[in-house]
Amino acid sequence: MHLSITEDGRQVSGQIIPVTNDAFKKILTIKLNADRKGIHKFNISITPVKNELSTQNNTETIYVEVLDAKQKILLLYDGPHPDITVIKQAIEANKNYELKASQVADVAGLKLSDYSLVILHQTMPAAYGQLGELVKGKTPIWYLLGGQANLSSFNEAQKLTRISAGRLDMQEVFAQPAAEFTSFVLTDSTLQKISRMPPLMAPFGSYTAAVTNGVLFKQRIGSVTTSYPLLLFGDDNGRRIGVLTGEGLWRWQLAEFEAYGNHHAMEELFSQSVQYLTANANRQRFRAYPAKNIFDEGENVLINAELYNDALELVNTPDVRIELKIPMVKTTASSATRNGQSYQLDAGTLPVGEYTYAASTKLGNRVFNANGQLTVKPLNLEIRQSAANHQLLRNLAKQGGGQMLYPSQISRLADLIRKNENIKTPVYEDSHYNDMIDVKWIFALIVAFLGVEWFLRKREGEV
Known part of the structure; x- marks a missing residue:
């Protein structure tokens, strides 16, 4: 073959x-x-x-x-900390990410625009002055708090969450997964592992979050689950922000390796988090994409479109036109309907074939175009599993009150049919009635008999 x-x-x-x-x-x-x-x-x-x-x-x-090539990530810190090595190892486990760790004091020699994400590990107040360009820009930032962080500078730098505390005291908090989180998905195994991890050290105080579905882990203090965020993500003025309010990730790494012999949960957590934060780092201003690349025959073909303004904010004010083409067939063009802040075109069911599409729109004086392709393939479930599934056949027979027989048992078939009380020879009875007056020869015969009777009675003088 x-x-x-x-x-x-x-x-x-x-x-x-x-x-x-x-x-x-x-x-x-x-x-x-x-x-x-x-x-x-x-x-x-x-x-x-x-x-x-x-x-x-x-x-x-x-x-x-x-x-595109690897996403470049910058990790900035003020001083040595065991969490820095943990973060570096967890992120670099994904070959799509390239991480550079540097002290904040050396930031002047770095070109921040080269990085898709900047991670700030417990930066001190003076650091925010050096990073003013970064804080005011659009590069995604992941803030990692701890005992060396300054809460007033942190609260001023971002609007995702706010921590109110008289002084920076630390307390132990456990990670409690939040069911309402929707930004990205972690496997159940990773969520269960992290929920059993040792506690992190988080600032003692009152927490508020500006996002409703952006909290991935809440703080669990002892056995009490609070509404305070431990790890949350969201959008702040057109860029994505992440915040980890605790330190002590090295405890998680050691505990996972001791219990499971690997760091899969930590690697998945950082890989998914970085992927979410960098998703809009090099985002196209206009993109059109099908709900999936391969549709089954008889399935509605859906094409989605997204348009971003200069601030990378999702808008759908202008109209979007999508042309759907198939070789040797006339091109069809339709206007996409607005779906939330995006667009969607429902092209309905299409014949089997290879299709290309081209989408266009205009925002201000600039014209945007996007194109792609999709396939509609025949739907034939039988050919997808060519080998007989005997267990499935047995279950179908059992549900219908029957029995599955192998070729060697075919001689039993006649006897099983005779003994099955549910199998009877059907007998049908069809009754049909006609008025006698509709039969002409009977009607004529009756009239003749009546005429003879009248004649005989007349002759005998009885009438």
Whole structure:
């Protein structure tokens, strides 16, 4: 069997796979060259084997989006702290991120615009004067608080949360996952692990949060879960902000490794957090994208669009026009409807085929364009699982009061049918009635008998 992967009709990978049995299954890892950014469409196909009956499922189409180079992240700190190494290791576990750790005193030699995210670890009041350009800019910031932080400077620098305290006293707080968090998703395993972690040290005081669904972890003091945020994310004047109100991440790292032998929860937490914070670092002002790249036949095709102003704020004031094209067929153009702060076009159900689309809009004096492609493929659930699922067949038979038989048991079929009380020979009775007067010959016969009777009675003088 030959496996072939093509892009735009050009083969990019191929290999021979020997088939050793009828129920053959093999998982392959294939590396392809990401030579350019954007969405790549790959067709994966395998040649039919001898006597193969169903070949419709030998081809599959996938889309892969290639992003820009690694996201560059800057971690600034005033002095040494064990949490800095933990943060560096957790972030660099994701190959898409490149982290540079530097003291605030050396910030003058750095070009802050080169970084997609800046993490401020317990910066002192003087540091905010040096970082005035950063605090006033649009670069996402992640604030990490602790015993060396200055709460008044922190409250002044951002509007996501506010901490009111007479003096900077610290207390132990545990992480309690917040069910209403919607910004990104962590696995249940990671949430459970972090909820069992040792406590962090957070400033003692009164906390308020300006976001409703942006709190990922709340503070649990002893056995009491408070509304105070421990880790929260949100948008502040057009840029994304993160705040961790406690220190002691090194405790989490040691505890996880002791209990599970790895740092998966810490790595996932930082990877997802950084991904959320840097999502708009190099955001396109206008983008249009389908709800998914591959639609099933009979499924409504949805195309979404987003437009951002100069402050990277989501707007939907101007109209957006989307043209949907299919080869050899006339182009159709429609205006997208406003959906919240974004746009959406419901193109309805489309025939099977390869489609391209082009979206355009105008904001002020600038025209924006975006394009892409999507596929509508035939919906045939049977060919997606060519091997018989005996357990499924057995369950279906049982639910219907029947029984599944193998070919070797076919001789029992007639006897099972005879013994099944639910199987009876159907008998149908159809009754149909007609008025006798509608039958002409009977009507004529009755009239004749009446006429003879009248004649005989007349002759005998009885009438």
